[in-house]
Amino acid sequence: MKTFLAALLLAGLAGPAAAAEPIEGNWKTASGETAAIAPCGGAFCITLKTGAHSGKQIGRLSGRGADYTGSITDPQEDKTYSGSGSVSGNVLRMKGCVMKVFCKSQNWTRL
Template sequence: MRNLALSAMLLGLMSLPAFAADPIAGMWKTQPDDGSYAYVKIGPCGANFCGVIARTFRASGEYKSPNIGKEIVIDMVPEGGGRYHGKVWRPSNDKIYVGKISLKGDQMALSGCILGGLFCKAQDWTRVR
């Protein structure tokens, strides 16, 4: 009986979604853009990943931006090997771009592109501990 309960528990843990421990999940600090930066909370949204602005900062310190709570990383699909594709929103010009993410440990390279990748802007984000 005890072995049966243990087996059932292990089987249940194995059936958790693969993204439950995905390295992209967590809090990330953006690179400054037009003098401000943010902490973005990334987590699962359906089968993909999304990021919401959690806190905002200027050189003078934290402030309450109207962008808090808005989605900045949109439907990032895991490709494997620390790579993701989806969309990103740039608050400073209120535009959405085709986005790509590449992770290496606690460093994230995020890019937003138009015209099939002909023109891109990139930022380096770091994980907040």
């Protein structure tokens, strides 16, 4: 019985990590554009596929599982910020910060 409970507990702990959603794919941004996230040189590049800035790379994140860090560019102002992304199911929470104090967040939805 103890072996069964131990196995059940370990399976429960391994479940969320094994079930982490990948960051790769197409995402609908907060402004309604489509962004593609794909592997590039050991990281993940974020490139806009639609809108006025279509084709522009707007970010580069490193990580795995659900949490990623790197840089994010505001394509309208052409300013780059330290950034992060966190995947939860079909939602990607993007965050960009200036001096790690002034931050803005937005949610993107998987397409």
